[in-house]
């Protein structure tokens with residue numbers, strides 16, 4: 053961290069403004085070498101005041117490369133907690149590259165991916181959970197994902213993990229005192245004194261793991277698979293959910309062969325919807341492969357939208373061939389326009405509602421017309437209810453990521469082993485080892501005890517300039 057790094061911080065391409073960021077002990081001096089308040093020079097030699105905006109020109113050998121704004125931020129009040137200069141230029145790949153090249157020739161080093169954020173972490177301006185949240189904010193594909201990332205970036209998870217860790221440190225210090233100075237704690241039943249504190253942390257670990265399992269879809273999206281017999285209107289529904297003509301719709305059964313997958317945001321929640329081939333008995337080789345793929349998607353879905361149309365009857369066998377009862381299923385009765393008019397009155401001579409086997413009775417059911425856009429809002433609401441249920445979506449909730457969850461699971465097993473040790477009267481030394489391991493694992497989440505490998509894995513996933 054003794055050198056000065058520089059990188060383009062905004063995305064590649066043309067735009068109004070592009071930002072180049074410099075951080076490190078020589079940031080101010082390197083930037084000033086190329087900066088002038090006027091087009092014709094001279095070079096700026098004054099003292100750059102912190103948190104000011106300087107208007108001027110980025111010059112190379114007296115030649116103007118671009119008109120720029122220069123923003124110096126002295127340590128520790130900057131993103132990295134080092135001296136930082138941000139140069140706002142016009143955003144074009146060539147102009148930004150030229151400015152960066154001059155800065156590199158002037159003594160800066162090209163930053164590695166995530167190096168600015170890594171420095172913020174190494175200077176303890178943020179902890180590891182907050183650094184990870186920066187990546188989550190950048191990559192958020194839905195309002196909900198952004199909300200959780202913002203709470204984590206503000207330090208919500210850090211505080212809770214630190215609290216758990218401090219609780220364990222207190223228990224450990226009591227245990228260690230009694231190991232080292234048994235004469236000072238005569239007759240004290242340390243183990244039972246400690247159980248309650250350990251139990252609280254165990255409970256919190258379990259709660260976090262549960263939250264991760266419930267909400268990990270926020271990053272990847274909830275997987276919906278639309279399935280059913282051929283021609284029931286699966287592709288029409290797919291297009292409705294996406295609000296665009298993505299899947300081919302024809303009156304011919306067997307139109308969709310390959311599964312078609314698209315991401316869509318509903319009420320700020322990310323979903324991944326898959327339209328699949330109609331399932332039926334066939335000798336057509338292409339269809340057979342399509343049906344196999346459809347079944348794969350049904351198996352992997354978080355929620356299966358099982359579609360049926362009026363005028364059909366389905367046996368239990370037929371239903372089970374398409375969907376396993378272990379899956380979360382929603383029955384979608386499509387083409388409801390054929391049975392009733394817009395006022396909900398039965399259409400004379402129209403087909404009857406589909407007959408479904410008894411095992412479908414407990415499954416929620418919605419009636420829609422994909423063609424006429426009827427019942428789609430109710431369908432969306434039911435999908436949300438089934439997938440999200442009562443999950444709290446307020447900004448205070450924190451959702452541990454997979455790395456955190458793995459560490460929490462391991463912490464949990466250390467603490468459970470400690471608890472069991474207390475129950476079976478194991479020596480205090482064993483209890484101390486379990487506690488120490490738990491404390492280290494929690495420290496790994498916030499970065500207090502994280503290894504270099506972990507840091508590399510996290511920061512190498514960042515883009516350059518972040």
Ligand SMILES: Nc1nc2c(ncn2[C@@H]2O[C@H](COP(=O)(O)OP(=O)(O)OP(=O)(O)O)[C@@H](O)[C@H]2O)c(=O)[nH]1
Pocket residue numbers: 281282283284285286287288289300301302303304305306307308309328329330386387388389390420421422423424
């Ligand atoms: N009346 C009516 N027709 C519909 C409705 N939804 C779809 N259709 C028609 O049903 C036919 C089949 O629609 P698709 O969406 O291609 O059905 P699919 O289930 O994807 O069919 P395959 O891909 O062949 O399995 C088309 O002619 C649609 O216009 C609806 O709500 N009402």
Ligand SMILES: [Mg+2]
Pocket residue numbers: 286287288299300301307308327328
């Ligand atoms: Mg189709």
